[in-house]
Amino acid sequence: MKKMMAETLGTFILVFFGCGAAVLMGEAIGLHGIAWAFGLSIVAAAYGLGAISGAHLNPAVSLGCLVAGRMSGAEFARYVLAQLAGALLGAVVVYLIASGRAGYSLAENGLGQNGFGPGYLGEYSVTAALIFEAVATFVFVTVILGATGPGAAAGFAGLAIGMTLAAIHLVGINVTGVSVNPARSFGPALLVGGPALSQLWVFVLAPLAGGALAGALHRAGLTRANAAA
Template identity: 75%
Template sequence: MSKTFIAEMIGTAILVLFGCGAAVLMGAEIGMTGIALAFGLAIVAAAYGIGPISGAHLNPAVSLGAFLAGRMSGAALASYVVAQLVGAVLGAAILYAIASGKAGYDIAVNGLGQNGYGAGYLGEYGLGSALIFEAVMTFLFVTVILGATQEGAPAELAGLAIGLTLAAIHLVGINVTGVSVNPARSFGPALFVGGKAMADLWVFIAAPLAGGALAGILHRAGVTRAA
């Protein structure tokens, strides 16, 4: 495995372990604001820790956006996505191993930070709301990432800008879908939880990829890129 593959795998595991871990292990204590910050801070940590190796995409929607923006090859895109999916499963597995050590924990009841929508899930928003939220927020997220990492942007601030953006997205939308904007982040927990989480997974693959693709296309066209 290449260094970039390993970096993306570890970084995505960090994102799932920190973000979903905050929800599963400390959600009652820190609330939605704390969970939002955990996701954002995980991105900041990964960006500065492994960013110099792989760019710290940690997200197939980000990698797709970078590919369509002309920043990476198709082969690199495939490698990144596989690494991200493996990392998400690894992070979810570690989280499950920790959570299951608590008396009374039941993955079917307590979950693993999986995404969802509809009856019985957080704010019980419908499918249309979930699709719109995930597509629009992923578009905005990937647009920020491509802008913050373009030539001429202050590279030392990119990780902070990206992490704060992800935290802000969570502050807006945890009650809607739990916030995915990342197919890998959704895949890891859903694989362990199964049932409705797996049935809903297509939303958190299709909508973020659509949003990320649009961000990449517009960036390459110069619409969202500095002259």
């Protein structure tokens, strides 16, 4: 129960900070500011809650840990449920705050939802979105597994993970808004609906594929410190 509560709260922090920055302060801080808001949210959650649950905050990360042999299937399912709940709660709170601003429209201003294609940021294709999300999640989960595994520098995992997420956002916000996290995409999409909900499959399928591949390579010893040289 403590682990599930930590995952719920941690994923809430991610969505509240990251999507909140996009919705409430996007015009003031720009894409760079939003990227760092997502990264810093992970740093905060990792150091604040990591000792309880590992601060996965992301079904793709939990899947990578499952494939790498770090957690059971039952624990994976519990983590995912907690992460989805936290993301939805975060999106609801961002909406409640944003709706207090004159002129705010859920349909027009959204909740920092992910997307692609005509009318969304750089208007990248679905193929580009799938490739970016799969590759970026693979990199992200690889860093997480390495930074939290045997031989990693003690005390620096949260910083490494948060900076990696910020860097991923600096590369890909214009492509998909950056998901690399099915829960992060689920919360805003469920409330916004429309294209955000119909395109949600991309932000579930691609991150899970990238996370699973990262877990498989880590389990095979190809991306961990004690692998043979």
